[in-house]
Amino acid sequence: MSTSDLHKLAVKLVKDGPYKREHTSRRVRGLFYGVYAFDTINAEYVWEVPNYPQFYIPIRDFSDSNAKLSALKEVEKTDGGAYWAELAVGSRNTNRVIEFRKGPLAGFVKVVFGAIDQWFEEETPIYVHPKDPYKRISILPSTRHIRIEMDGVTIAETSTPIFLHETSLPTRYYIPPTSINWAYLRKSGQETSCPYKGKANYYHVAVKNSQHDNICWWYQYPTMESAPIAGYLCFYNGVVDVFIDGVREGD
Template sequence: MGLSWQQGPLASRSVGTFLTAAPLPERLLFAEPLRRRMRVQLDGQWIADSEDVVLLHEPGHYPVAFFPVSDIRADVLEPSGRVTQHRELGATTWFTVTATEEPAERSAWQYTDLPDHAALLANRVAFAWRKMDAFYEEDERILGHAADAYHRIDIRSTTRHLVVRQGDKVIAETHTPTVLYESGFAPRWYVDRKDVALDALRPLEGQTFCPYKGLASYYSVGGVDNAAWAYEEAFTEVRRIDTMISFEADLLEIYLDGIRQSLAPGQLVTAHGVDRALDPDELRARTRPAG
């Protein structure tokens, strides 16, 4: 997912290869100007507002936004007395954010003894995503984590023959599947509900959240839990898969043009919780066309 998460180029499980004669370091960190206005909200107050944010990509982590100290409200950061060590970036000083009646402890941090090559992060503070109420780019809330410019989703129509079986039973069959390509993941095949034996699917309780697609609902197929899923209110950006159903290749038999599919590298997804203070109606509003 993006540059440093899942199987991105800087992730520890990258599926790609840097074509260099000498081996690269085991871990590569990448920092860059975000070049977007970003704001942080806590308890109805704007505590940071900047057009000079730097995004840090670290292997195995979502991208993290660092704000210049000068663009953070002066009265909201209180040193907590806690200092830890980052393996590459050195001493890390932690802050309590005091913009609420109950201060948010250890919810912001700053690298205070950076090596020279990491000077881009000097005099900058990051906020713990889940401890703040919301992050915004301009006036639009950003969900899940700072937006990763290297994360991309492409959706394509095709006339390939897709069959989903469970033993002798055909669960789905179509010559018009839709394939979703997402950075860091293997392709996912989605099927229109009219081509699915819906009587074989039983809805399950609970949902997972994708910052790029929305809330996913899951189904049991013939007693096998989580064998199928759908984004029933998919975000506007991926509206083409709204209500379509996808199937898990290691739990059911999936054949594409007669070739059985297997659980490909990158298809295991790490579930992402919904942001703090995110109203379900606000989440659903992202699925509706503007106007």
């Protein structure tokens, strides 16, 4: 999130408040340069936008003995409602921080998620953003026959897939590595992270002298809740053709 975007967000939150917010009793900690900059059981889920929440931390739960939180200057157009702040450990610091003093979020601090080294819910690391408490993942082994095609070429075929159901997203079909036609896959250097599944690595798919970049992914070390998909491969629905028991998805 750019400084300009943060400024717009601060103005909106002071004036109108967030899309939604609610208290969480989970212990939330932030690790920054080897110390816990904050440690709280009074964090709030704040939906700045409808898609997913962020954690906002009470000002009182920043640890002066380990990390110092300092307000620097008022965020323009907030009438003293928000201040740019700095979080510092010794000589190391980040200014990707906003302290709210007026409005619905008064007394809370936004720390941009990627501005510190690691966030924790209880003892579990979290990635990208907090998990939405109203969103869930179901991972179900299946014996339905799945065939993945691209441009009429079969890329993968199995009768032992894993179906991953994630709220508001299409079903994803994870394929055992021994059911992949590896002649069509090319390693990619791309990596992404998901708060529900962990860090993903990608493959390109090359068929008929045409390469389709980063449309296949897998998790070598998924999160505990997504452990069953470790080592399995998945392809983007809509980019490839997915046949379920001989019927193309969407037909």
